[in-house]
Amino acid sequence: MKFSELWRLSSTVYKEVSFQSIFSLRAGSGLPQSGRRDIKQLVSSAKFNTLISKLVTSVFLAIFAITVFIPILFSDMGPSIPREIAIPGGISAFLTVVLFLIVFMGLQMSTSFVSSKIVDVLSPLPLSKRDISRIVFLCFLRIFDIPLVSAAVVFLAVFFFIGGSVLGGIVSLTGIVVTEIFALTLTVLLAKFFYAKVARAGGRSIFQTILRFMFMLVWIIPTFAAYFVVNFAREIVIAFATLTQGLASVSQTIVLIYPFSYGFLVSYAAFLSKIDYLALSLSVVASAAYVLLAYYCLRWVTGTVREIGTSAVTRSAREIVKDTIIKPQIPWVGIIRKDIRVASRSPSYASLFLLPVVQTVVLAVTFSSFSEIGPATALGLLTGISLLTLLLPPTLLSIEGLASAYTKHLPLRKRTLIAAKTLVATTTYIVSIIILTAVAFFIGKDFAAIATFGVIHTFSVAAAIMLEITILLRKFWKEGFAVGNIYSRITTYIMILIPGYIFAGIPMALAFLSFFLLPAFVLPVFLVAAAVEFALMTLVVLYQK
Amino acid sequence: METIAVRIEGLVVSYGSFVAVENLSFAVKNGEIYGLLGPNGAGKTSTIKVLVGVLQPRAGKVEIYNTPISNEVEAKSQIGYVPEEVVLLDSLTPREFLEFTASIRRLDTNTVNSRLERFASAFEFKQYFDTPIAALSMGNKQKVAILAAMLHDPKLLILDEPLIGLDARSSKILKELITFHAKKGGAVIFSTHIMEVAEKLCTRVGIINKGKLVGEGTVDDLRKLVRSAEGSLEDIFLKVTEQEAGMQDIIKALEEE
Numbered sequence: 186m187k188f189s190e191l192w193r194l195s196s197t198v199y200k201e202v203s204f205q206s207i208f209s210l211r212a213g214s215g216l217p218q219s220g221r222r223d224i225k226q227l228v229s230s231a232k233f234n235t236l237i238s239k240l241v242t243s244v245f246l247a248i249f250a251i252t253v254f255i256p257i258l259f260s261d262m263g264p265s266i267p268r269e270i271a272i273p274g275g276i277s278a279f280l281t282v283v284l285f286l287i288v289f290m291g292l293q294m295s296t297s298f299v300s301s302k303i304v305d306v307l308s309p310l311p312l313s314k315r316d317i318s319r320i321v322f323l324c325f326l327r328i329f330d331i332p333l334v335s336a337a338v339v340f341l342a343v344f345f346f347i348g349g350s351v352l353g354g355i356v357s358l359t360g361i362v363v364t365e366i367f368a369l370t371l372t373v374l375l376a377k378f379f380y381a382k383v384a385r386a387g388g389r390s391i392f393q394t395i396l397r398f399m400f401m402l403v404w405i406i407p408t409f410a411a412y413f414v415v416n417f418a419r420e421i422v423i424a425f426a427t428l429t430q431g432l433a434s435v436s437q438t439i440v441l442i443y444p445f446s447y448g449f450l451v452s453y454a455a456f457l458s459k460i461d462y463l464a465l466s467l468s469v470v471a472s473a474a475y476v477l478l479a480y481y482c483l484r485w486v487t488g489t490v491r492e493i494g495t496s497a498v499t500r501s502a503r504e505i506v507k508d509t510i511i512k513p514q515i516p517w518v519g520i521i522r523k524d525i526r527v528a529s530r531s532p533s534y535a536s537l538f539l540l541p542v543v544q545t546v547v548l549a550v551t552f553s554s555f556s557e558i559g560p561a562t563a564l565g566l567l568t569g570i571s572l573l574t575l576l577l578p579p580t581l582l583s584i585e586g587l588a589s590a591y592t593k594h595l596p597l598r599k600r601t602l603i604a605a606k607t608l609v610a611t612t613t614y615i616v617s618i619i620i621l622t623a624v625a626f627f628i629g630k631d632f633a634a635i636a637t638f639g640v641i642h643t644f645s646v647a648a649a650i651m652l653e654i655t656i657l658l659r660k661f662w663k664e665g666f667a668v669g670n671i672y673s674r675i676t677t678y679i680m681i682l683i684p685g686y687i688f689a690g691i692p693m694a695l696a697f698l699s700f701f702l703l704p705a706f707v708l709p710v711f712l713v714a715a716a717v718e719f720a721l722m723t724l725v726v727l728y729q730k
Numbered sequence: 731m732e733t734i735a736v737r738i739e740g741l742v743v744s745y746g747s748f749v750a751v752e753n754l755s756f757a758v759k760n761g762e763i764y765g766l767l768g769p770n771g772a773g774k775t776s777t778i779k780v781l782v783g784v785l786q787p788r789a790g791k792v793e794i795y796n797t798p799i800s801n802e803v804e805a806k807s808q809i810g811y812v813p814e815e816v817v818l819l820d821s822l823t824p825r826e827f828l829e830f831t832a833s834i835r836r837l838d839t840n841t842v843n844s845r846l847e848r849f850a851s852a853f854e855f856k857q858y859f860d861t862p863i864a865a866l867s868m869g870n871k872q873k874v875a876i877l878a879a880m881l882h883d884p885k886l887l888i889l890d891e892p893l894i895g896l897d898a899r900s901s902k903i904l905k906e907l908i909t910f911h912a913k914k915g916g917a918v919i920f921s922t923h924i925m926e927v928a929e930k931l932c933t934r935v936g937i938i939n940k941g942k943l944v945g946e947g948t949v950d951d952l953r954k955l956v957r958s959a960e961g962s963l964e965d966i967f968l969k970v971t972e973q974e975a976g977m978q979d980i981i982k983a984l985e986e987e
Contacts, residue, residue, distance in 0.1 A: 506860050511828050511839075512839060513833045513835075515836070522833075523822070523826070526826055527821050527822065530862075587819055588818050590817055591813055591817060594784055598803055
């Protein structure tokens with residue numbers, strides 16, 4: 186089949202996958218009770234949301250390039266780090282960010298890729314296996330098209346902006362293409378492994394539970410890595426410089442490791458007059474080897490990506506079942522258990538669940554360099570974590586949409602649902618506070634401010650979560666919590682988050698105000714504001730039927 | 731006095747400007763198996779979805795054992811529902827899914843487990859208890875929905891095309907369960923396209939066409955309605971839904987091709 190035909194067919198497949206990513210239709214959410222025109226509107230909003238998601242990744246890369254990458258390349262790293270060390274370090278950091286951001290984005294999309302079971306639809310058609318593989322691969326490329334192109338454009342733009350040569354540009358382009366192929370490979374590898382080994386293992390054993398938890402951690406590694414490199418690019422380059430400026434053998438070993446081999450090679454090809462021929466030769470050999478590896482990866486991805494688009498990926502080996510005993514819990518515990526079980530088998534939910542904890546780890550690393558942690562620092566840290574935690578309620582509620590065409594008939598009270606979701610979201614906040622306090626304790630900093638303000642602010646965050654869920658329930662209880670219903674309207678999403686942020690911010694604002702006006706009353710003011718919010722929202726929730 | 735299990739009056743369901751169900755009224759008593767029949771897109775599933783609280787009506791009164799459907803928790807507690815398109819929480823296993831529904835319904839562990847053991851054995855389903863729902867066949871997914879519908883021993887069973895995908899043995903068991911449920915004094919609303927099943931199983935049938943109830947009663951009542959003493963329910967159905975006219979011409983045209 187001609188490439189143009191394959192490309193055209195992949196467009197249809199891509200539309201279906203992007204539609205699935207927003208609506209999870211086959212997961213039974215059911216469309217809102219709308220007419221044909223409304224459904225068309227939803228389809229176009231699905232396309233719009235997919236586009237936005239790609240653009241966000243691209244803009245993020247551009248911002249990273251402008252705020253972190255360029256300053257590093259301009260050797261704004263202090264006198265101890267020469268430019269010939271800063272450049273390979275900065276290039277390596279950029280390639281790492283591209284790698285992990287694309288993997289992160291790919292993992293979010295893989296759920297819809299699997300749920301679309303698109304290969305099952307294509308297989309009965311008169312198409313060869315090879316053509317199906319190529320169509321699915323092209324569709325997979327379409328998912329990443331804008332970020333892949335923009336990563337290359339941003340990288341080359343920065344490279345020429347700082348005065349790189351044409352030869353260096355060619356090497357840079359090779360480096361970024363190899364990186365992108367590695368990212369796609371890692372995405373498919375993780376997705377395949379997850380769906381083949383974890384999602385389809387339904388077992389009850391503790392071993393299976395531990396295995397699922399371990400894989401949840403594996404899933405968030407790309408998220409964590411991207412976040413970490415973005416936040417600590419300068420520190421990473423400094424550490425890299427310290428290593429390479431030390432022993433020559435260390436420097437020669439690093440040259441062999443991806444992405445540093447490209448970092449060195451680009452820097453040699455473009456900027457440096459002082460050449461270490463051994464390091465140059467090693468980086469050329471290593472880079473060539475990575476090109477070869479990328480070629481094989483590309484071949485593997487083309488053949489394998491088909492597998493995650495078939496229903497066979499979720500087929501499971503049957504286990505020996507000893508009994509049919511179930512252990513019903515009280516309703517809100519039942520909901521929490523269900524949410525955790527669903528999240529532990531769905532990469533996109535798992536990573537969102539763990540995002541606040543990831544951010545806390547990054548924050549903990551950051552504040553280890555602070556001289557002291559007073560109320561102002563504590564409030565600042567808590568603001569950051571609460572902003573991320575308050576993104577959770579719409580995601581948590583969208584789990585209810587997964588089979589809402591069925592579960593909506595269950596006799597579930599609104600207040601039970603609010604209590605369950607609030608508890609889950611608040612727990613992630615509490616875990617963050619515990620991590621921060623523990624880190625402060627272990628590095629010998631004063632942890633009292635974080636612990637005290639954290640515990641009090643938990644009530645305010647819980648109130649904000651209750652508020653967000655109450656608003657969501659008012660809007661979507663009748664219509665259904667289909668992912669599409671919540672996410673297809675960005676305005677709705679924003680209008681839910683803003684009140685939540687305001688609620689969580691009120692005690693902060695009052696505490697800051699008190700800090701300037703009545704410093705002795707910071708804690709009481711903070712406590713009263715949080716307690717009032719919590720009491721108010723508890724009353725509102727209890728009033729729900 | 732007979733207890734009314736379901737009362738629908740003047741029901742209107744619309745999707746945007748399209749009216750799927752128009753001014754529909756009927757009632758189902760305890761001990762009855764009420765068959766809801768109609769061609770594709772007639773409004774059967776929309777009616778059923780309103781009854782179980784999945785869809786919001788534009789107008790009309792819907793009561794389950796004298797409880798308005800707006801009183802959601804109380805009304806829904808009395809219903810066991812098998813949807814037409816069985817889409818459950820695919821990542822869970824049947825055990826986890828049933829545990830979730832049993833939790834929402836606040837069921838007692840001992841009672842629910844003895845019921846579950848019986849039903850799982852009856853449908854030969856025990857072996858699939860720890861297999862993710864996503865990996866089950868359509869028939870086995872249907873069985874999960876049936877188990878979930880029976881788990882709380884509901885007074886009212888609402889089954890939308892429940893025989894689709896079931897093997898002969900499971901179909902037979904389900905039909906027996908439906909009959910037994912009605913004999914015990916429960917009520918059943920049952921939608922199907924298989925006229926023979928409806929004719930054998932249902933106490934009364936209601937035929938919906940283009941969102942309106944065009945015929946209702948026992949099969950004998952409907953025979954009188956279409957003035958056909960011998961006709962099967964299928965013949966009656968085709969007449970009532972105005973699908974009989976031109977049928978022979980269409981079949982002939984297909985044969986000639």
